[in-house]
Amino acid sequence: MGRAPCCDKANVKKGPWSPEEDAKLKAYIEKYGTGGNWIALPQKIGLRRCGKSCRLRWLNYLRPNIKHGGFTEEEDSIICNLYISIGSRWSVIAAQLPGRTDNDIKNYWNTRLKKKLLGRHKQSTHASRLSIADDQSPKGVDDNAYLQNLSSSALERLQLHVQLQGLQNPFSFYNNPALWPKLNPQKMIQNLQYSLNENQNIIMPQAPHSPNPTAVRLQQEYCTMNNFKVTEQLNTNTDIDTGVKTGSTYTQSELDDFLSKEAANVQPTESQIAEFDCFRNVEWWSNEFDYSSRSGDSASFLHQSEEMCQEYGLGTLGYNLQNLSQTGSI
DNA sequence: AACTGCCTCAACCGCTCTAGT
DNA sequence: GACTAGAGCGGTTGAGGCAGT
Structure with missing residues (x-):
């Protein structure tokens, strides 16, 4: 009842x-x-x-002093940065924008801002696709086939990205037990893969004994890009249901060993690299981790968030999250 | 002018949180 | 600690407006 x-x-x-x-x-x-x-x-x-x-x-x-519509660029930046950092906690975001209500911001985000930014993302990926198609796709290969390849590749990299982020980002799912019961990105990916597998053959990320060459290659590139070194064997867990490795990545020796045998056959294409770059955006759109139950001080949290924005090339949005910690707003 | 589809945003719903008992 | 009621919040809905055909 x-x-x-x-x-x-x-x-x-x-x-x-x-x-x-x-x-x-x-x-x-x-x-x-x-x-x-x-x-x-x-x-x-x-x-x-x-x-x-x-x-x-x-x-x-x-209520007095309520503003409606006409969001400024600065307000856009604040909303974007905070959304990346804390997710859809509209009341917290609204507290940083005098005269704005949570409802207003929520509507603005859902109807305009999200589309505006996603549109930008789509445009860039579309542009890269076109240039690649001009150079590389053989005649007779239709868009659907191209998209299928793109999707499976993207999923692999999403999986890698989540794993790598787990090692890199102290606020990530894997490094923050407080987040575990709320959401499991691994499961999200698996579910996504499962649903997509209904229609196409997705190459699942594989255990070290038979790794997917492209995935490994990209993972190594990712490590290089982020000046990240795998220096020791990390705790390796394998999901019983799926056989997918969780909570860790491959060791440097595993990578070297495998790459020495197979990497010569698999070089990432320009499209893969370009797509990898665009995936930085995808990550934060899918960043639905719930920080509500996090422990620790807000200043360090905001610092991490700011770093994250910088890492993902969003620092130019023009809002310094550190201001929030100084004012004690969050 | 009529129709259709899309977009916006005010308002509602249902859930969690919190304070009081 | 258990229970209750109100406050607060985020997700969703639907009416109205607008643009395109």
Whole structure:
């Protein structure tokens, strides 16, 4: 049995607020305040509205100094940076933007900002695809075949990226046990692969005895790109269900051994490199880790976030997250 | 002018958190 | 500690507006 409703649904008006209702609510709150009890408020005023509805109307619309629409570039940057850092915690983001409500920011993100940025991503990948297609694709190879190859390759790199991020990023899933029950990126990838496998043959990342050459190659490149060295054998766990290696990556000796035998046959194409670059964006779009239960001080968290933004080429968005820690906003 | 599809955003829903008892 | 009620939050919905055909 669920909890009792907060109000009598049958006698409560829903839908858009009339100017009269707005005036009543605004006048009352400006004169008496909310009294710390939104549920009782509509009865006092004589409004046939749910208390929650009154609260929402006041906070999102009637409250003084509310700004609507017309987000500036700076506000865009703040929203992007914070979204990357903390995810969809709209109330926290709204707290950094005076006059903006969480609802407003949420709507703005979902309807415009996300599309704006994703559109940019799509444009760049589309452009790289076109240039590659001009140079390399044989006649008669259709787009679907190309996309299939692209997708399987992208999934491999997503898997690698998550693993590598686990070693690199102290806030990552693998290095933060507090995150474990919330979300498992490995499972997300596996689920994604499973669903895609319904339609196409995805090459699953494989254990060291039979690694996917392209995956290994790209992983090594990734290590090089990030000045990252595998110096010791890390704790190796294999998922019982899938056989997929989790919580670690291959050792340098494994990589060297394998690469000496097979790397000569598999050189990453320009398209793979270009796609790898674009995957930096994908990572943070898929970065849904829940930091709500994290431990540790916010300053170090923000510092990590800032570094992460820099790492992913987002530092130019122009907002210094460190400001937030200085003001103690998060 | 009529139709259709897309976009925006105010409002709702249902869940979690928190304070009081 | 258990329970309850209100506050707060994020995800989702749907009405209205707009642009394209």
